[in-house]
Amino acid sequence: MNMYSEKTPGDALVLYGQTFASRLLLGTSRYPSPGVLQAAVKLAQPAMLTASLRRQNLQAGDAVPNTFWAMLAELNVPVLPNTAGCHSVQEVITTAHMAREVFGTPWLKLELIGDDYTLQPDTLNLVDAASRLIKDGFQVLPYCTEDLVLCQRLVDVGCQAIMPWAAPIGTGKGPLNPYALRTLRERLDVPMLVDAGLGLPSHACQVMEWGFDGVLLNTAVALAQDPVRMAGAFANAVQAGRAAFLSGVMPEHNSAQPSTPVLGTPFWHQV
Amino acid sequence: MTTPIKVLINGDTFELAASATLADAVALLQLKPPFAAAINLQFIPNTAYHHTLLHDADQIDLIAPVTGG
Numbered sequence: 001m002n003m004y005s006e007k008t009p010g011d012a013l014v015l016y017g018q019t020f021a022s023r024l025l026l027g028t029s030r031y032p033s034p035g036v037l038q039a040a041v042k043l044a045q046p047a048m049l050t051a052s053l054r055r056q057n058l059q060a061g062d063a064v065p066n067t068f069w070a071m072l073a074e075l076n077v078p079v080l081p082n083t084a085g086c087h088s089v090q091e092v093i094t095t096a097h098m099a100r101e102v103f104g105t106p107w108l109k110l111e112l113i114g115d116d117y118t119l120q121p122d123t124l125n126l127v128d129a130a131s132r133l134i135k136d137g138f139q140v141l142p143y144c145t146e147d148l149v150l151c152q153r154l155v156d157v158g159c160q161a162i163m164p165w166a167a168p169i170g171t172g173k174g175p176l177n178p179y180a181l182r183t184l185r186e187r188l189d190v191p192m193l194v195d196a197g198l199g200l201p202s203h204a205c206q207v208m209e210w211g212f213d214g215v216l217l218n219t220a221v222a223l224a225q226d227p228v229r230m231a232g233a234f235a236n237a238v239q240a241g242r243a244a245f246l247s248g249v250m251p252e253h254n255s256a257q258p259s260t261p262v263l264g265t266p267f268w269h270q271v
Numbered sequence: 272m273t274t275p276i277k278v279l280i281n282g283d284t285f286e287l288a289a290s291a292t293l294a295d296a297v298a299l300l301q302l303k304p305p306f307a308a309a310i311n312l313q314f315i316p317n318t319a320y321h322h323t324l325l326h327d328a329d330q331i332d333l334i335a336p337v338t339g340g
Contacts, residue, residue, distance in 0.1 A: 027340030037338075052339025053307070055281040055332060058300055069305055069336050082339045090312055095334075097314035098307035102336055169340065218340035 011246065013047060013214055015161050015191055016107075016139040020047035023208070024238045025080065025193065027218025031227055034071055040221055040231035041075050048080040050109055050216065053099055080141065082109040087122070089129045096133055108133060109163070109195075109216075110142040119169045119196075123150050131157035143195050146180040148187055155190050162188070163195035163216060166207065170219045172199025175207060185211045201230075201237035208241025209249065276327040287325060294320040296331060306335045 013020040026046040031037040041049065051072065072079060081099035086092045092112050100106060112129050114122030121144050133140050134157060142154050146164040154162050164184060167173035174197065175181055185192065194207045195216040204215045217234055224230035273289035280296060287296060293308060293315055308315045309332045315323055325331070 028338040029340045030338075050339050052337050053334040054337045056300075056302060056306055056335045058281055058283060058333075066305065066335060068338055072336070084339055094309050094312050094314045097316075098309060098334055101307045101314075101316060102305045102334075 011242070013191065015141070020078075021045075022047040022235070022238075023214035023242060024204075024235055025050065025195075025214060025216040026221065026231070027216070028068070029218055030222035032222075034067060036227050037222075038071060038075065039228045041077060043228055044221075044231035044235040046077060046235075047214070048078045048107070049075065050080045050082050050218070051103065052082050052084050053095060053102060078107070079103050079105060080107050080109050081105065082143075083111045085113065086111060087113055089125050089132070092129045093132060093136070096136070096138055100138070106137055106139050108138045108140050110140050121145055121165075123147060126150065127153045127157055130154050130159055134158040141193070146177055146184055148180070148184055151184055151188055155188060159190070161191040161193065161213075163193045165196040166194050166203065167197025169196040171197050172220055173197055174199055174203035178210075181207065181212075182210050201233045204234055205237040205241035205244075208238055209244045211245050214238070276325060276329075278325055278327070278329045278331055280331045281333055291325045292321055293323040293325060293331070296325060297333070300333070302333060306333050308333050 013023045022045055024044055024046045025048045026041060026044060027050045028037055031040065049072065081103045083092045083095045086095055089112070092110065096108050099108065110130055110133060112122045112126050114120050123145055126142060126144060130140050130142050140159055141161055141163050142159055143163050143165065144150055144154060151162050151164065164181065166175040191213040193214040193216050194212050198204055198215060198217055199220050207215060215238055221227050221231045221234060275286045276289055276291065277284055277286050293310065297320060310323070310329050
């Protein structure tokens with residue numbers, strides 16, 4: 001169903017030395033049903049699916065099978081576990097190790113929340129958490145703000161990619177600070193995925209046009225009236241934005257510039 | 272006879288034998304993979320369940336995969 005299916009040869013997303021065909025990462029929460037999630041994933045063909053860990057329902061015991069786990073296995077898309085809900089470095093470290101054992105992967109979306117109202121990352125402790133996880137062998141994709149110095153420090157401690165937010169998680173507001181995001185893109189030479197706050201395919205296209213390497217979405221797809229179709233729309237938008245970035249955009253002008261040749265204009269006379 | 276211990280598992284109180292291990296707790300709850308465990312905010316690898324003794328007032332978290340963003 002992808003309307004724009006042309007991909008630039010050799011233009012794969014590379015994270016920690018691993019190549020991914022898609023530049024779209026998709027969250028798995030808040031879909032109206034597991035079937036809708038499954039259909040959205042099959043259409044969008046994301047590079048990775050995010051997942052999380054929560055306390056077992058002890059009353060259920062083994063009576064209720066983990067259907068999500070079975071679905072992940074069936075979809076066969078690489079899983080990116082997150083540390084959502086962690087408020088301290090120790091919580092992050094423990095959750096990361098539990099995730100590595102359960103999901104069998106060293107990949108990790110590092111989330112360390114500093115404020116529950118905005119779900120803003122704890123920028124003062126994020127670098128320490130990232131540093132410790134990298135020393136423990138994790139391939140860390142930190143969810144961070146667009147703060148240039150914070151992102152530089154994350155790269156300094158070994159993050160080979162970073163994931164600045166566009167806006168607070170689940171707001172769908174799109175990039176709130178284009179200047180900072182574009183500055184970040186110009187200053188740091190690591191893969192950057194815009195994570196959180198995108199609401200429209202045009203938001204995704206916009207950040208891809210600015211040179212970001214990919215986007216991570218969840219709510220914008222899951223809460224659309226037709227999540228499956230929206231997943232396809234985002235996949236197309238990411239590809240279009242990437243193609244536009246690689247094409248090189250025209251310089252902007254303040255005055256009009258006729259696109260039709262002026263030479264030979266009929267009825268023209270000098271006044 | 273030794274006094275049983277009380278531990279918190281996922282926020283609920285359970286009474287176990289004084290010599291209980293994490294493996295005993297998992298068996299009691301009839302949990303099956305996939306899940307992972309932590310005691311007092313320290314990760315316990317599944318290879319260590321059988322020799323990890325529980326203590327009174329330990330806080331145990333047993334967590335499983337769920338959807339996430």
